[in-house]
Amino acid sequence: MDIRRKILTWARIKSPWIIHFNTGACNACDIEIIAALTPRYDLERFGVQLKGAPRHADILVCSGPVTRQIECRLERIYEQMAEPKFVIAVGTCACSGGVFNGCYNIKGGINSVIPVSAYIPGCPASPKAIIDGAVKLLASLKK
Amino acid sequence: MIKALFSILVFPGLIFVGVLSFFAEFADRKLHARLQNRIGPPWFQPFADFIKLVAKEEIIPKEANSTIFQIAPVFALASVITAFLYIPLWDTRALFSFDGDVIVVLYLLTLPTMAIFIGGWYSTSLFARIGSVRAITQLFAYEIPLFMGILSAALLADTWSLYGITVFYNNHPLFWLSNIIGFFVSLIALMGKLEKVPFDAPEAETEIVAGSFTEYSGRFLALFRLTLDIEMVAGASLLAAVFLPVGLNLPLFARFTIYLAEVLFIVGLIALLRTIFARLRIDQMIRFCWKYMVPLGFIQLLINLVLKGILSR
Numbered sequence: 001m002d003i004r005r006k007i008l009t010w011a012r013i014k015s016p017w018i019i020h021f022n023t024g025a026c027n028a029c030d031i032e033i034i035a036a037l038t039p040r041y042d043l044e045r046f047g048v049q050l051k052g053a054p055r056h057a058d059i060l061v062c063s064g065p066v067t068r069q070i071e072c073r074l075e076r077i078y079e080q081m082a083e084p085k086f087v088i089a090v091g092t093c094a095c096s097g098g099v100f101n102g103c104y105n106i107k108g109g110i111n112s113v114i115p116v117s118a119y120i121p122g123c124p125a126s127p128k129a130i131i132d133g134a135v136k137l138l139a140s141l142k143k
Numbered sequence: 144m145i146k147a148l149f150s151i152l153v154f155p156g157l158i159f160v161g162v163l164s165f166f167a168e169f170a171d172r173k174l175h176a177r178l179q180n181r182i183g184p185p186w187f188q189p190f191a192d193f194i195k196l197v198a199k200e201e202i203i204p205k206e207a208n209s210t211i212f213q214i215a216p217v218f219a220l221a222s223v224i225t226a227f228l229y230i231p232l233w234d235t236r237a238l239f240s241f242d243g244d245v246i247v248v249l250y251l252l253t254l255p256t257m258a259i260f261i262g263g264w265y266s267t268s269l270f271a272r273i274g275s276v277r278a279i280t281q282l283f284a285y286e287i288p289l290f291m292g293i294l295s296a297a298l299l300a301d302t303w304s305l306y307g308i309t310v311f312y313n314n315h316p317l318f319w320l321s322n323i324i325g326f327f328v329s330l331i332a333l334m335g336k337l338e339k340v341p342f343d344a345p346e347a348e349t350e351i352v353a354g355s356f357t358e359y360s361g362r363f364l365a366l367f368r369l370t371l372d373i374e375m376v377a378g379a380s381l382l383a384a385v386f387l388p389v390g391l392n393l394p395l396f397a398r399f400t401i402y403l404a405e406v407l408f409i410v411g412l413i414a415l416l417r418t419i420f421a422r423l424r425i426d427q428m429i430r431f432c433w434k435y436m437v438p439l440g441f442i443q444l445l446i447n448l449v450l451k452g453i454l455s456r
């Protein structure tokens with residue numbers, strides 16, 4: 001039983017598939033996320049793959065504050081993912097709403113809609129910070 | 144009975160081919176990464192992906208036909224493994240063989256595409272339906288050149304069984320030179336079958352999410368991925384058996400090594416081709432197949448007919 005658990009955790013840590021969703025970012029965070037996936041940083045060596053379908057992904061990478069229009073879509077995408085699933089909020093806006101907090105069209109950070117597992121601050125968060133955050137999230141799975 | 148079960152389930156059946164196909168996927172991805180100047184995934188990556196997917200929750204859409212949705216991946220996997228059992232690997236004789244098995248193997252390798260189509264269609268997602276229709280449209284384009292390439296080699300050998308083909312080419316090694324066009328035509332058609340990059344319009348993730356697999360998750364997705372990996376190994380073994388039968392008189396260990404080297408060679412060619420090309424649109428793909436691959440297949444057929452005429456005189 002224990003060894004089965006161990007193998008499962010190992011597989012989950014070694015193969016995180018991500019899906020990227022822009023909840024209303026100014027696009028700078030998105031560019032940094034894409035940069036983290038380019039051959040320069042080569043995330044495939046950690047088993048990370050960018051997937052197009054929420055059904056295939058394990059980690060939802062969100063960038064930007066949640067606008068009122070995107071709120072229900074974000075919820076739906078989260079619901080479509082298969083368990084176990086995690087959410088990473090990339091950028092200050094995704095963490096708390098950032099400079100857009102209090103605008104008439106903004107709900108707030110990602111955690112005002114869905115539970116978030118890791119917060120990566122920065123405006124925009126650099127690719128290295130994003131990779132570091134993802135690694136820390138995966139390391140926390142071991143416990 | 145027990146021996147047959149062992150060979151179907153363990154060696155060279157399900158477990159052996161599963162492990163081999165994971166290593167083939169690793170070789171493919173690693174070469175792809177190295178050719179792009181990346182480091183690439185570690186060797187255990189396909190295993191980790193598979194275990195993780197098997198342990199994930201599986202979601203069956205409410206609108207989907209749940210029986211067909213669940214049966215399709217199993218059906219696809221069963222058909223490729225059956226095909227694998229009929230392909231001669233490191234021997235002239237496969238595990239099972241009979242007269243006409245080359246046709247049966249070719250059709251068994253077609254079934255996964257049908258299963259992908261059916262599974263995608265009945266998951267009722269719009270993206271999955273577009274992907275499925277593209278997969279089946281593509282089938283009509285690459286299937287003819289593939290059949291032409293492999294059957295013209297069979298024509299020269301004057302037999303419809305893979306056993307006869309391997310024996311013939313092993314006894315007359317120089318004849319593989321006459322089949323070179325057929326080899327490349329079949330290789331490119333095989334890439335279409337595996338939905339590798341120039342022909343990956345059915346699962347184009349930048350336009351239609353994930354094609355036929357859009358609604359699949361967890362176990363079922365793992366089975367489909369395993370199917371495609373095994374199909375790659377089975378296709379490579381088929382090409383190796385038909386076009387590159389070298390050294391089948393050597394001792395067992397040498398033959399086994401040669402077999403692995405041949406599979407690796409074909410997987411390497413696939414990785415190379417998928418790195419240097421970009422995705423074709425579905426109409427470009429059809430046009431390419433019918434305009435260039437089918438005439439090349441005809442040329443191969445003509446060469447072999449003329450050669451056979453000369454030989455039989």
Ligand code: SF4
Binds near residue numbers: 065
């Ligand atoms: S954190 Fe900065 S870069 Fe990122 S979305 Fe907000 S404003 Fe743009």
